[in-house]
Amino acid sequence: MRVQSLPITLIGPGGAGKTTVGRLLAERLGTIFVDLDQCFRDRAGDISDFIDRFGYRAYAHANVEICRSVMIERNGRRVVALSSGFMTYPPDVHPQYSSLHRDIERHPTTFVLLPSLDRDICVAETVRRQITRPFARPAAREEAVIRERFPVHVGLRAGKIETMRTIEAVVDEILAAMPPQSAPRARLIIT
Numbered sequence: 063m064r065v066q067s068l069p070i071t072l073i074g075p076g077g078a079g080k081t082t083v084g085r086l087l088a089e090r091l092g093t094i095f096v097d098l099d100q101c102f103r104d105r106a107g108d109i110s111d112f113i114d115r116f117g118y119r120a121y122a123h124a125n126v127e128i129c130r131s132v133m134i135e136r137n138g139r140r141v142v143a144l145s146s147g148f149m150t151y152p153p154d155v156h157p158q159y160s161s162l163h164r165d166i167e168r169h170p171t172t173f174v175l176l177p178s179l180d181r182d183i184c185v186a187e188t189v190r191r192q193i194t195r196p197f198a199r200p201a202a203r204e205e206a207v208i209r210e211r212f213p214v215h216v217g218l219r220a221g222k223i224e225t226m227r228t229i230e231a232v233v234d235e236i237l238a239a240m241p242p243q244s245a246p247r248a249r250l251i252i253t
Contacts, residue, residue: 068133069096069142070240071166073149074175074215075184075208077191079225079232080143083175086233088141096142101128119155122147126156133162147207150214170241172220175232179224181212187226 070087072080081097088095099109102125106112113121125145132142149167153160166172177187185208192204199207216222221239225232 068165068169068171069140070236071169071172071220072141072143072175073166073172073218073220074146074225075188075192075211076146077188078146078175078177079229080175082229083225083232083236084141084143086229087236090233090237091139091141094140096132096140098125098129098132098143098145098148101132102145119152122151122155126151126159126162130158130162147211149218150211167218167220169220173236173239174215174218174220174222175225176212176215176222177224177226179216179222181209181216183226184212185209 070091072084072087074080084095084097102109102112105128106124109121112124125148129144129148144166149163151159151163153163176184177191178184185205188208189201189204192199193201223232223235223239
């Protein structure tokens with residue numbers, strides 16, 4: 063069993079602003095930014111190719127492993143953007159997923175980023191942002207995924223941050239919402 067600091071963690075759908083916000087937040091805090099999707103690509107290759115070859119469940123399992131290793135390898139204060147579906151995996155996808163999910167969700171430095179807390183606005187804005195990306199799903203499929211995951215994201219116990227405003231305002235809100243004592247002293251147990 064190893065005990066590590068739990069990072070500032072950003073959750074939300076693709077296109078919510080996790081990477082953009084995470085980079086500026088890390089810069090303001092003078093720390094590193096870790097994008098879980100990039101970690102996956104660095105270790106296992108293209109995400110779409112991996113899913114095509116091995117299936118979504120195998121991807122989710124591998125992504126939990128990579129997330130766990132990021133938590134172990136990257137000690138100290140940092141900002142981590144989780145993959146868009148990370149908090150929506152089935153509980154049995156990995157033996158440690160349920161406890162990791164619980165610890166991330168309940169931590170005071172975990173934030174759910176959504177364009178809006180209004181479902182229809184969130185879906186429309188997320189689809190608009192996502193379809194401009196080179197790896198985007200077709201708009202109808204993207205909309206279905208966002209609609210399916212929206213209740214999970216808004217139902218998480220973590221703080222919610224709306225991102226349809228300047229990035230500086232979003233980062234300011236996150237910084238204001240962070241308990242000063244929790245970020246450097248927070249602990250996560252990884253078994």
